[in-house]
Amino acid sequence: MDPLVLGLLVALATILVLFSGVSVAIGLLIVSAGFLIVFDGARSLELMPEIFFGKLDSFALLSIPMFIIMGASIASTRAGADLYEALERWLTRVPGGLVISNLGACALFAAMSGSSPATCAAIGKMGIPEMRKRGYPDGVAAGSIAAGGTLGILIPPSVTMIVYGIATETSIGRLFLAGVVPGFMLMMLFMAWSLYSTARSGERDKLTARRYSWGERFEILPRVVPFLVIILGVLYAMYGGIATPSETAAVGALLCLLIAMVIYQLWSPRSLWVVLRDSTRESVMILFIIAAAGVFSYMLSSLFITQSIAAWIGELEVNRWVLMAAVNVFLLIAGFFLPPVAVILMAAPILLPIIQTAGFDPIWFAVILTINMEIGLISPPVGLNLYVINGIAPDISLKTILKGSLPFVACMVVAILLLCFFPGLATWLPDLVMGPGV
Amino acid sequence: EELRLSHQWSTSDVRHEVAQMVADEVAAAGVDLEIKIFPSGSLFKAREQYTPLSRGQLDMTVLPLSYAGGQRPAYNLTLMPGLVKNHDHAARMNESPFMEQLEGIMAEDDVKVLVHGYLAGGFAGTEECITEPDNMQGKQTRAAGKAFEQMLAGAGASIASMASSEIYNAMQTGVLDAANTSSSSFVSYRIYEQVACYTPAGDYALWFMYQPLLMNKTTFDNLNEEQQAALMAASEKAQAYYLEEAKKEDAASAQIFKDAGVEIAQMNAEDFDKWRALAQETSYKAFVEETPDGQKLLDLALSVE
Amino acid sequence: MSGQVSAAAAPTGGNPFLRAVAAISTVAGWASAAMVVAAVGITCQMIWVRFVLNGSTVWQTEMVVYLVIAATLVGLPYVQRLRGHVNVDLVPLALPPRARKGMAVLTLSLSIAVVGVMLFYGFEFWHFAWDRGWKSDTVWGVRLWIPYMALPVGFGLFLLQLVADLVALLLNVDKPFGLQDDVTLTERADLDPVTEDAMDDPADRARAAQDFSDTKGPR
Numbered sequence: 001m002d003p004l005v006l007g008l009l010v011a012l013a014t015i016l017v018l019f020s021g022v023s024v025a026i027g028l029l030i031v032s033a034g035f036l037i038v039f040d041g042a043r044s045l046e047l048m049p050e051i052f053f054g055k056l057d058s059f060a061l062l063s064i065p066m067f068i069i070m071g072a073s074i075a076s077t078r079a080g081a082d083l084y085e086a087l088e089r090w091l092t093r094v095p096g097g098l099v100i101s102n103l104g105a106c107a108l109f110a111a112m113s114g115s116s117p118a119t120c121a122a123i124g125k126m127g128i129p130e131m132r133k134r135g136y137p138d139g140v141a142a143g144s145i146a147a148g149g150t151l152g153i154l155i156p157p158s159v160t161m162i163v164y165g166i167a168t169e170t171s172i173g174r175l176f177l178a179g180v181v182p183g184f185m186l187m188m189l190f191m192a193w194s195l196y197s198t199a200r201s202g203e204r205d206k207l208t209a210r211r212y213s214w215g216e217r218f219e220i221l222p223r224v225v226p227f228l229v230i231i232l233g234v235l236y237a238m239y240g241g242i243a244t245p246s247e248t249a250a251v252g253a254l255l256c257l258l259i260a261m262v263i264y265q266l267w268s269p270r271s272l273w274v275v276l277r278d279s280t281r282e283s284v285m286i287l288f289i290i291a292a293a294g295v296f297s298y299m300l301s302s303l304f305i306t307q308s309i310a311a312w313i314g315e316l317e318v319n320r321w322v323l324m325a326a327v328n329v330f331l332l333i334a335g336f337f338l339p340p341v342a343v344i345l346m347a348a349p350i351l352l353p354i355i356q357t358a359g360f361d362p363i364w365f366a367v368i369l370t371i372n373m374e375i376g377l378i379s380p381p382v383g384l385n386l387y388v389i390n391g392i393a394p395d396i397s398l399k400t401i402l403k404g405s406l407p408f409v410a411c412m413v414v415a416i417l418l419l420c421f422f423p424g425l426a427t428w429l430p431d432l433v434m435g436p437g438v
Numbered sequence: 439e440e441l442r443l444s445h446q447w448s449t450s451d452v453r454h455e456v457a458q459m460v461a462d463e464v465a466a467a468g469v470d471l472e473i474k475i476f477p478s479g480s481l482f483k484a485r486e487q488y489t490p491l492s493r494g495q496l497d498m499t500v501l502p503l504s505y506a507g508g509q510r511p512a513y514n515l516t517l518m519p520g521l522v523k524n525h526d527h528a529a530r531m532n533e534s535p536f537m538e539q540l541e542g543i544m545a546e547d548d549v550k551v552l553v554h555g556y557l558a559g560g561f562a563g564t565e566e567c568i569t570e571p572d573n574m575q576g577k578q579t580r581a582a583g584k585a586f587e588q589m590l591a592g593a594g595a596s597i598a599s600m601a602s603s604e605i606y607n608a609m610q611t612g613v614l615d616a617a618n619t620s621s622s623s624f625v626s627y628r629i630y631e632q633v634a635c636y637t638p639a640g641d642y643a644l645w646f647m648y649q650p651l652l653m654n655k656t657t658f659d660n661l662n663e664e665q666q667a668a669l670m671a672a673s674e675k676a677q678a679y680y681l682e683e684a685k686k687e688d689a690a691s692a693q694i695f696k697d698a699g700v701e702i703a704q705m706n707a708e709d710f711d712k713w714r715a716l717a718q719e720t721s722y723k724a725f726v727e728e729t730p731d732g733q734k735l736l737d738l739a740l741s742v743e
Numbered sequence: 744m745s746g747q748v749s750a751a752a753a754p755t756g757g758n759p760f761l762r763a764v765a766a767i768s769t770v771a772g773w774a775s776a777a778m779v780v781a782a783v784g785i786t787c788q789m790i791w792v793r794f795v796l797n798g799s800t801v802w803q804t805e806m807v808v809y810l811v812i813a814a815t816l817v818g819l820p821y822v823q824r825l826r827g828h829v830n831v832d833l834v835p836l837a838l839p840p841r842a843r844k845g846m847a848v849l850t851l852s853l854s855i856a857v858v859g860v861m862l863f864y865g866f867e868f869w870h871f872a873w874d875r876g877w878k879s880d881t882v883w884g885v886r887l888w889i890p891y892m893a894l895p896v897g898f899g900l901f902l903l904q905l906v907a908d909l910v911a912l913l914l915n916v917d918k919p920f921g922l923q924d925d926v927t928l929t930e931r932a933d934l935d936p937v938t939e940d941a942m943d944d945p946a947d948r949a950r951a952a953q954d955f956s957d958t959k960g961p962r
C-alpha cells in the first residue's frame with residue numbers, strides 16, 4: 001500500500017481510538033500494535049516492550065519528574081498567593097495594578113513550576129476573587145488567569161520544551177532560553193488587553209486600589225525571595241555551566257522540597273505524600289505517553305509513513321509561509337483535543353524534517369509550537385485551564401470564562417505573527433547566551 | 439525483496455555513504471533486492487540495534503560493535519586503546535585470525551559482517567595538549583568507550599559520561615577539560631571552537647573503533663545465490679571506499695582544527711608506549727578478568743603485525 | 744496538560760478482589776514515588792562528587808535513568824487507579840448511558856489486550872537478557888535483567904488494575920469512564936477536575952486540608 005494512504009489510515013484510526021475515551025498512551029499502543037500486526041507482520045509486536053523501554057532510557061528525560069516535583073512542592077505552599085500579594089503591594093500605584101500583578105505573578109510562578117494548570121490554580125485562587133471584589137469584569141478576571149497560566153509551558157522550565165528537545169534532539173537549554181522573551185512578550189500582550197478591556201468596560205471608576213504601607217511591602221518579601229533565589233540559582237546553574245538541565249532540575253527539586261518544608265512548614269508525612277503523589281501521578285502519566293508515542297513513531301517510521309509525508313510535502317513546492325500557516329492550523333486543531341505532550345510527540349518527528357527543509361529554525365519552531373499548545377489549553381472542548389478556573393471560581397459560568405479567554409487567544413495569535421516577522425524574538429537570547437547554534 | 443538497514447548517522451556521514459553504496463550497487467545488480475535505509479536513528483536508537491539485528495527483527499545495520507560489549511564482552515576489544523596503530527594496521531586486523539574469532543562469536547548471535555571498517559579519533563584539551571598519560575592528571579574528561587574510561591581514570595582523570603553531542607556545551611561551560619572521540623564527531627560538533635589543542639589520529643593513534651556493516655545471518659542465508667553474490671560484491675567495493683575515506687577524515691579534521699587556530703599536537707612512539715603500558719594495567723586487565731578466553735583473544739589481537 | 748484528569752480514585756465498593764488490587768496498586772505507587780525521590784538524591788550526590796570532590800561518577804547516571812524507568816512502569820497501576828492517565832472522552836460524553844457502558848467495556852478490553860501483549864513480550868525480553876547474562880556496556884556494567892524486570896512487573900501490575908477496573912465496571916461498582924450517568928458534554932464543566940485531590944476517602948481529604956491550613960508560613 002502507498003505509505004501516504006497508509007498514513008491517512010493511521011490518522012483516522014488514531015483519531016477514532018483516542019476519542020473513544022481510552023487513555024492517550026494506551027490508545028497509541030493499540031493503534032501501533034494494530035498497524036504493526038497488519039502491515040509489518042505479527043513478529044514486530046515482539047519489539048514493542050524493547051522500544052518502550054528504550055524511549056525512557058535517556059538521562060534528559062529525568063528532568064521531567066524533577067521539574068514536576070519542583071512545581072508540585074511550590075504549588076503545595078502559599079507561595080503562589082504570596083507572590084501575587086507581593087507584586088500587588090509593590091505595584092499598587094500602577095493603573096490597573098491588580099491585573100498586572102496577577103499576570104506578573106503568573107509569569108513568575110510559571111518560571112518556577114513548569115506546569116500550566118498549577119500556575120492557574122496557584123495564582124487564581126487568590127487573584128480571581130480579589131479582582132472581582134475590586135470591580136474588574138468577570139471575563140477579564142477569569143480570562144487573564146487562564147491565559148496567564150499557559151505561560152507555564154513557554155517560560156522555562158517547561159515540560160513540553162523538554163519533550164520537544166528529546167523528540168527532536170535539540171538542546172533543551174537552548175529551547176528554554178528561546179521561550180523567555182516570547183513568554184514575557186506574551187505576558188505584556190495579556191496585560192495590554194486586560195487594561196484596555198477593563199477601561200472599556202466603562203466601570204473604571206469602580207476599580208478600587210488598596211494602599212499599602214512600606215512596612216507591609218517589606219514584610220512580605222521574606223516569603224517570596226527564597227523561591228526567586230532558587231529560580232535565579234537554577235538559571236545560573238543551567239546556563240553558567242554548573243550542570244545539565246536534568247541535574248539542575250534535581251537540585252531545584254530538592255531545594256524546593258526543603259524550602260516548602262522549612263519556610264512553609266510542610267513537614268507532616270501526609271502533606272509531603274500529597275506532593276509526591278501528585279508529582280508521581282503527573283510524571284508517570286507524561287512518561288507513559290512519551291514511551292507509548294515512541295512505539296507509535298517506530299510504527300510510523302517502520303511503515304515508511306513519516307519519510308513519505310516529509311518527502312511529499314517537500315515536493316509540493318508551496319511557499320514556505322503557506323506551509324507554516326498550514327502547520328499552525330494543524331497544530332491548533334490537534335491542540336484543541338490532545339494534551340501538548342501527545343501533540344508534540346506525535347507531530348514532531350513528522351513536522352521537523354518538513355520545517356527544516358523549508359528553512360525554518362527548529363528552536364524558533366519550538367516556540368511557535370508551544371504557543372499553539374497554549375491556545376489549546378484555553379480553548380474548548382478540552383482546555384484544561386478553563387476547567388481549573390471553573391473549579392476555583394464556580395460562580396463564573398463556563399461561558400463567561402470562555403468569552404473572557406477568547407481575546408487572549410487573539411493575543412497568542414498576534415504573538416505567533418510577531419514571531420514570524422521577527423524570529424529574533426525567539427533566537428536572540430539563546431544565541432547570546434550559548435553562542436550561535438551548532 | 440526488501441531489506442531494512444538502520445543506523446544512527448546523518449546522511450552526510452561516511453558510514454551512511456557506505457550503506458548507500460551497498461544499497462545502490464545491489465539495486466543496480468537487478469537481483470530483485472532493495473535495501474531501505476533508515477538513517478539518523480529514525481527506526482532504532484543507536485544502542486538498541488544489535489538486539490533486533492541478532493533476533494532477525496532488523497536486517498542490517500552500521501554499528502560500532504563495542505556497543506554490544508555488554509552482551510558479548512569480547513567485542514570490547516574492538517574499542518581498546520593501543521590495539522590498532524593506524525589505518526593500514528586496521529586493514530590487516532580485518533583479515534586476521536583475531537577477526538575470524540570475533541566473526542565466530544557474532545555468528546553465535548546470528549550476525550554476519552558484510553563490510554569491515556575502522557574509524558579513528560583523537561584527544562582535545564581546553565587548555566593544554568593531551569599526548570601522554572601525565573597530561574590527564576586531575577582533568578574532568580569524557581571518554582569514548584568503557585576501555586578508554588578505565589585507562590583515563592588510571593591516568594588520574596575524572597570521568598564524566600556523556601554523549602559526544604554534549605561535549606561542546608560541557609566544554610563551553612567548564613564541565614569538561616578534555617575529551618576523546620572520533621575525528622568526525624570532533625568536526626561535526628565544532629569542538630574546535632572550544633579547545634586550545636587537538637591531538638588527531640596520525641602515525642600513532644590510540645583510538646580506533648571497529649564499525650562494520652552487519653547483517654542478520656539467517657536473513658542472508660535465505661537469499662538466493664544471485665542476491666548473495668550481489669551483496670558480497672557490493673560490500674567488497676564499499677569496504678575499499680570505507681578505508682580510503684577513513685584515512686581522509688583524520689587529516690581533514692586536523693586541517694579544520696588548524697584553520698580554526700587550534701594548536702595541533704602529535705603523539706610519538708614514546709607516548710604511545712606509555713599509554714599502552716597504562717592500558718595493560720587498566721583496560722586490558724579489566725577486559726581479561728571479565729571475558730571468557732579474554733587473554734587468548736587479547737594475545738591474538740596483539741599478534742597482528 | 745490538556746485532556747481530562749478526573750477527580751476520584753476508582754471505587755472498590757467493598758469487593759475483596761477490588762480492594763486487594765487497590766491495595767497492591769497503592770503500594771506500587773509508593774514504590775514509584777520512592778524511586779523518583781531516590782533518583783533526586785542520587786543526582787544531587789553525583790553533582791556533589793563531580794563539582795565539590797572533583798571525582799569520577801561511574802554509576803550514577805545509569806542508576807537514576809533505570810530508577811526513573813522503573814518508577815514509570817511500576818507507577819502505571821497506581822496512576823490508573825487514580826484515573827490519572829489523560830484521555831479524551833468526547834465520544835463517551837455524547838453517548839447515552841447504556842452505549843457509554845458498552846464503549847467502556849470495549850476500550851477496557853482493548854487496553855487489557857495491548858497491555859497483555861506488552862507483558863508477554865516484556866517478560867520474554869527480560870528472560871532473554873537474564874538467560875544470556877547481558878550487562879550494560881559501561882564501566883559499571885549492571886546486569887540488565889535487573890532494570891528490565893520493571894517491564895514484566897510494571898505491565899503485570901498494570902494488567903491487574905485494568906482487569907479490576909473491568910470487573911468494577913461489570914459489577915456496576917464504577918461508572919463507565921468515571922462519569923456520572925447524567926453528565927453530558929455541556930455539563931461536564933460542573934465537574935472539578937483538578938482542585939479536588941484524588942483522595943481515597945473523605946477523611947483523608949479532611950486531614951490533608953487540615954495540614955494545608957497549618958502551613959501558613961512565617962508571619
Ligand code: NA
Nearest residue numbers: 110114155157
Ligand atoms: Na515554566
Ligand code: NA
Nearest residue numbers: 336376382383
Ligand atoms: Na483544548
